[in-house]
Amino acid sequence: MVERKRVVLYVGIFVVLLLLITGFYEKFGSKGLGWFYYGKYSKGNGRATLWEAPYAPGTGSRLMRVVSLTPALTETVCDLGAGDCLVGVTDNDDYPEFVKKLPSVGDMYPNLELIAAAAPDLLVYDPQLLPAGVQSRFKALKNTQKLPLHLANLEDLRQILPVLGQALQRKEAADKLAVRLEDKIERLEKASSAWQRKPRVFLAIWPNPIVTVGKTSYIDGLITWAGGRNCYGELNNDYPTVSLEDLVRQNPDLVIMSCSGMSTWEKSPGWKSLPAVMNKRVYFIPAGLLHRPTMRCLEGTELMQRYCWEVAKDMTGELGAKVEHDS
Numbered sequence: 001m002v003e004r005k006r007v008v009l010y011v012g013i014f015v016v017l018l019l020l021i022t023g024f025y026e027k028f029g030s031k032g033l034g035w036f037y038y039g040k041y042s043k044g045n046g047r048a049t050l051w052e053a054p055y056a057p058g059t060g061s062r063l064m065r066v067v068s069l070t071p072a073l074t075e076t077v078c079d080l081g082a083g084d085c086l087v088g089v090t091d092n093d094d095y096p097e098f099v100k101k102l103p104s105v106g107d108m109y110p111n112l113e114l115i116a117a118a119a120p121d122l123l124v125y126d127p128q129l130l131p132a133g134v135q136s137r138f139k140a141l142k143n144t145q146k147l148p149l150h151l152a153n154l155e156d157l158r159q160i161l162p163v164l165g166q167a168l169q170r171k172e173a174a175d176k177l178a179v180r181l182e183d184k185i186e187r188l189e190k191a192s193s194a195w196q197r198k199p200r201v202f203l204a205i206w207p208n209p210i211v212t213v214g215k216t217s218y219i220d221g222l223i224t225w226a227g228g229r230n231c232y233g234e235l236n237n238d239y240p241t242v243s244l245e246d247l248v249r250q251n252p253d254l255v256i257m258s259c260s261g262m263s264t265w266e267k268s269p270g271w272k273s274l275p276a277v278m279n280k281r282v283y284f285i286p287a288g289l290l291h292r293p294t295m296r297c298l299e300g301t302e303l304m305q306r307y308c309w310e311v312a313k314d315m316t317g318e319l320g321a322k323v324e325h326d327s
Contacts, residue, residue, distance in 0.1 A: 064168065067118050069110055069125035072151045074099055075294040076160070077124065079177055080170040088118040095288055095296070112137050120144050122167055126151055153218035153293050157181065177295070184298045185225065191305060192227025199253035199311040201228035201304075202276075205239055205291070207261030210247065214240045218293055226304035227312065228254075244268055254281040254311045256304060258290045283307045 067088035068074040074093045077083060083096065091107045093099045105114040108130060115123065120141070127135060127148040138146050147167050149160045158181065165174020192198070201223050205211040213219045213230060214237035223230045231250045232240060248270040255276050262282075265271045276282060289300030 064122060065120045066122045067105060067115055067120040070129060072292045072294050073124045073126065073149060075292065076164060079295050080165055080168055080173045082168045082170055087120060088115060109134060112140065116141060122147060124149060151293055157293055188225040188301055188305060195227050195312050196316045197312055198227055198229045199308050199315060200231050201254055201256060202231045202247060202250065202252035203256040204259055206259050208264050209241045210244060211239050211241055214238055219290060222297060222301045226301050227308045244270055248274060252276050254307060257282065257284045258287045281311055
């Protein structure tokens with residue numbers, strides 16, 4: 001009798017488990033097992049380690065699952081309104097704020113096991129930022145669309161918006177974002193086109209050694225749109241290293257700091273003698289508003305244009321229209 005009850009109990013437990021597994025499969029699909037995967041890669045950075053299946057609010061419908069391996073592409077995915085589709089990013093992703101808590105799949109050498117566990121429908125990455133050997137391993141992701149997109153400047157952003165929008169099923173959002181991009185650029189160019197003088201700008205990318213912007217960097221174009229002239233715009237280099245002595249010889253009209261660590265310069269007599277320093281024309285713009293070719297870098301350019309305008313106005317005594325930008 002006891003043995004019979006035990007058999008009935010085991011059969012009951014088996015049936016319940018079978019029903020649970022069947023229901024789970026129907027709800028999450030063949031990729032649902034990734035939902036139970038606990039990440040092995042952790043640096044104690046507070047990121048989640050459980051791959052959660054995203055759902056459209058109030059619908060119960062499963063959203064596309066996306067893993068992004070490039071911070072600039074992550075931002076663009078979010079700009080297209082698909083941030084809730086992200087199930088994996090890299091250690092370097094920090095914007096928007098919520099991506100800091102998303103599961104990480106590594107850095108420039110992503111962990112393929114973690115990517116597979118996230119069960120992405122779409123994997124977006126910049127092929128020029130990942131070693132070829134890493135990219136070749138993506139072939140093992142059989143049920144994942146791989147979308148290589150190079151994003152190094154705003155012209156690249158123009159090109160990838162329709163492609164990424166289509167892959168994310170956000171074509172309308174991509175069209176609107178493209179219009180907004182062109183509108184912001186047109187406003188910037190128009191605002192500074194009538195200035196009598198264009199101030200010479202030194203923009204610091206890194207403090208020690210001093211790294212600035214050359215003519216082949218997209219940031220050189222941002223300085224031009226802001227109404228300034230890049231002190232090092234003749235250097236055929238993206239981000240050249242320069243000396244403090246040479247910076248003093250360049251004698252910029254204003255300095256834009258997009259990095260911390262300026263204290264190493266402040267003790268230098270040459271730095272203190274710069275008119276830009278003595279006239280308090282040293283400004284700070286967060287790196288996130290300039291260092292990535294996304295929509296946010298236009299916000300940084302708008303800030304830079306306001307600073308350039310204040311200096312240009314002082315240089316020429318212009319009393320023209322104020323620089324204004326939409327929010």
